[in-house]
Amino acid sequence: MTLAEIADRLGCRLEGDGTLVITRVATLDDAGPGDLTFLANPKYASRVATTRASAIILAEDAEPAPCAMLRSPQPYRSFAQALSVLGRNERPAAGIHPSAIVAPDATIGVEASVGPLAVIGAGATLGNRVVVHPHVVIGPGVVIGDDSVLHARVSIRERSRIGARVVIQDGAVIGSDGYGFVTDGDGVHHKIPQQSVVVIEDDVEIGANTTIDRPAVGETRIGQGTKIDNLVQIAHGVKVGRHSLLVAQVGIAGSSIVGDHVVLAGQVGVAGHITIGDRVTATAQTGIPNSIEAGALVSGYPAIDNRDWLKASAIFRHLPELRRQLKSLETRLEALESRLKG
Amino acid sequence: MTLAEIADRLGCRLEGDGTLVITRVATLDDAGPGDLTFLANPKYASRVATTRASAIILAEDAEPAPCAMLRSPQPYRSFAQALSVLGRNERPAAGIHPSAIVAPDATIGVEASVGPLAVIGAGATLGNRVVVHPHVVIGPGVVIGDDSVLHARVSIRERSRIGARVVIQDGAVIGSDGYGFVTDGDGVHHKIPQQSVVVIEDDVEIGANTTIDRPAVGETRIGQGTKIDNLVQIAHGVKVGRHSLLVAQVGIAGSSIVGDHVVLAGQVGVAGHITIGDRVTATAQTGIPNSIEAGALVSGYPAIDNRDWLKASAIFRHLPELRRQLKSLETRLEALESRLKG
Amino acid sequence: MTLAEIADRLGCRLEGDGTLVITRVATLDDAGPGDLTFLANPKYASRVATTRASAIILAEDAEPAPCAMLRSPQPYRSFAQALSVLGRNERPAAGIHPSAIVAPDATIGVEASVGPLAVIGAGATLGNRVVVHPHVVIGPGVVIGDDSVLHARVSIRERSRIGARVVIQDGAVIGSDGYGFVTDGDGVHHKIPQQSVVVIEDDVEIGANTTIDRPAVGETRIGQGTKIDNLVQIAHGVKVGRHSLLVAQVGIAGSSIVGDHVVLAGQVGVAGHITIGDRVTATAQTGIPNSIEAGALVSGYPAIDNRDWLKASAIFRHLPELRRQLKSLETRLEALESRLKG
Secondary structure, eight states, rough: OOOHHHHHHHHEEEEEETOBOOEEEEEETTTTTTTEEEEOGGGGGGGGOOOOSEEEETTTTTTOOOOOOEEESSHHOOOHHHHOOOOOSOOOOEEEETTOOTTTTEEEEEEEOOTOOEEEEEEEEHHHHHEEEETTTOTOOEETTTEEEETTTTTEEETTTTTTTTTETTTTTEEOOEEEEEEEETSSSSEEOOOOEEOTTTTTTTTTTTTTEEEEESEEETTTTTTEEEEEEOOOEEEEESSSSETTEEOOOOEEOOOOTTTTOOOEEEOOOOOOOTOEEEEEEEESSOOOOOTTTTEETTTEEEEHHHHHHHHHHHHHHHHHHHHHHHHHHHHHHHHHHO | HHHHHHHHHHHEEESTTOOOOEEEEETTTOOTTTEEEEOOSGGGGGGGGGGGOOOEEEEETTTSSSSSSEEEEEEEEHHHHHHHHSSOOOOSSSSETTTTTEOOEEEOOOTOOOOOOOEEOHHHOOOOTEEEEETOOOTTTTTEEEOOOOTTTTOOTTTTEEEETEEHHHTTEEEEOOOOEETTTSSOOEEEEOOOOOEEOOTTTEETEEEEEEEEESEEOOOOOOOOOOEEEOOTTTOOOOOEETTOOOOOOOTTOOOTTTEEEETOOOOOTTTTOOOOOOOOOOOSSSSSSSOOOOETTTTTEEEHHHHHHHHHHTHHHHHHHHHHHHHHHHHHHHHHHH | HHHHHHHHHHHHHHSSOOTOOEEEEEETOOOOOTTTEESSSGGGGGGGGGGGOEEEEETTTTTOOOSEEESSOOOHHHHHHHHHHOOOOOOOOOOOOOOOETTTTTOOOOOOOEEEOOOEOOTTTEEEEEEOOOOOOOTTTOOOOTTTTEETTTOOOOTTTTOOOOEETTTOEEEEEEEEHHHHHHHHEEOOOOOOEEOOTTEEEEEHHHHHHHHOOSEEEEEEEEOEEOOEOOOOOOOOOSEEEOOTOOEOOOOEEEOOTTTETTTOEEOTEEOOTTEEEEEEEEOOOOOTTTTOEEEEEEEEHHHHHHHHHHHHTTHHHHHHHHHHHHHHHHHHHHHHOO
């Protein structure tokens, strides 16, 4: 594709030779002739001068580069679009692979693709153009909306409801039993049957080997447009709002409610039966034992206001010094006291 | 089923119309006509007045509800029983699916169910009424006790021994190689063969995508009745006692011993080669570098007594203020000192 | 095998009866007649006197044991070698199981073993003697080097490149989509296509249910000889050096660079776009928000020098006491001040 065509499809202003043929998007360091690169993070600006790319996407006010330029008001967004425009089509062919095991009463939408050795349970319904990669297991009564993609070895347990345009990465488990037990007087734990459902709304993405549990009653729900990274644990009865980001290895305990546009960074933990308000951000490894009001930026364990945490953390390493100072003050004070007593 | 019959099976005292027909258990908020709800957590007591349920399970001394009531000495336990009584039977039919690949010398118990595309290795033994869901892989020489249930895509490696009534959720891995290496003088790590076994005792539950490693020698063992949540890591040679709870994303390093009735809350980490006594509880995200005596309640990293940790944590955010106070005391003390010197 | 033969193969000095026949390696506690045990960790030295083993591996200067002895300059290494010498051969037979689904244009090396229900995609290449266990899914265009072993239910996504002698434990996912989104002015997240590759160099081991993401451009790379434990998350574009150790539940965020001979203990988190120098060690649960210089030993969150952290942590629990002392000093100082004023 020529650079002029790409500029047109991305809505970028072209500076340089529009007849260049571009075949690939690459990083500043990796790019060579025929490649389009990009500058989105100012941290990497110094690498522009030495790039071997044929063309670069960059901001309107960025320093000129030694190659053709696509000027963009939002370079990172234009980069993403360039990937879509120049990317591969890796969608498998429509149709049901002969080795897949599809229940006779399952419904498969038009142009859907069901890969080798997938298992589709009784009464399940797959929308149009759904892609089911090899070894996916879809339980009885599951419903999956149009254009969703399930990568290899995903497990969707019975009666879960998955929206449209949902992407689920390899090995994720949707609808496993919630961790619910009643403990008797002898400390023996008895299983509470977990037979209710998980609902995944439209446009959600779920990462590799992430697990989302079903509750005994009610539902576990992930709101529209929320993106969940790898190895995240969502317990039974949790409700996550719309357009939130749950980064890798986050854990949310049972029955908690997470608002819209929330960001939980990597390895954050959220206790059970609490509410995280809209637009809350928690930095990495934060532990949240109590409800958090909308808009807060929190850190630490237990979670406190991020600025307070930054200040307190900066002092933490000086605790030995503080203790010495305290000791020294005490000695000096004693000296004064005994002098005045005398 | 009528409410009177349910009251009878749950051993609850009925207040109200026993002829009501109940079809489902539901939460206070979701319940409607025909539903039985429950009040177990006092946090939700205010919602009783507005429930649309036909009946409710609640404590003997709870405020009366605007519907039929099942009075219980243990409402949460009665709720769990109601779910069993009213729940679905989702047990797949007995028999071996024709697509399963079962070694000729494997032994399958009576009324066992082996699902589509399961693989059962040479010499494996499955007890009576065992349920193996689709895509489970059972290695050579594995033994599984009566009435155990293996959900989809579970992997049981060679020679692991699984007890009776064990439930393993989707994607869990039992018996993967322990993380054992010898490092030479050049810092190169050489694999130590990990060929010993994992033993899972009776009545254990193991969560989705949890991993339990085999050791080189000796065994990794999970004691009777212990319940393990999702995404937990149990390293090689660990021994977990009976009736313990390991909540999501807990990690236990190699050769450590965890007692009976221990509770490790979410994201807790336990170092290797240490002992956690019986009835220890560690709150979420606690890091345990050293052995802990029986009965302790610990928090923080490194783990300390929970009350000490709560008090210290409450002061942590005030460290900047403490430092200012210290500075101010020093200034005042200097003023006194110089005045007295003069 | 006789003890004399084992001594010879391990290069150990024999003290005692070389004609003893040894069948197994076992722990000090478990060993009985016919077993070879070992003492590598001085913590367990007191158990030597009571072992029932026929022979023991121990250091040249260790106290004599009540059985035949193999004296070794490196007892742990000799133990590992003994396991190799006496271990089982669990390598499945070469050949492609008839239930495996292998693309017609895939290339399978000599003496490779492809297990039941494995799926090998178009154009994939497997080296000589590669072992693919049941239910492994290998995507189109994947390349796997000689002598690598993929345990059950591993997922290798399209075009990933795996070196020689790599071992991947059950359920691991290599090449899932990176967590990359562009957020628009309404807070809606749009997926950035992730179509580049993961490269795993020679002699790497990857643990059960670990996930390694592919980036949009560039590559994610794991250097030669690095060993990764279970449930680890490696984000898109991360580069890990050679001979490093990433212990269970570690998470590394996007585009970060981890050096050679680095050790990240369990549950450590590393932020995105930073550099961890060679030979850095981070103790368990450390959170690393900024780059770390080569050779550092760090702890805590945010990560600081390990000695500083140990000292500060020891004082942390005494914060309530420190605050009381501060208060008391203030009172005493006020008393002096008012006395001097009077």
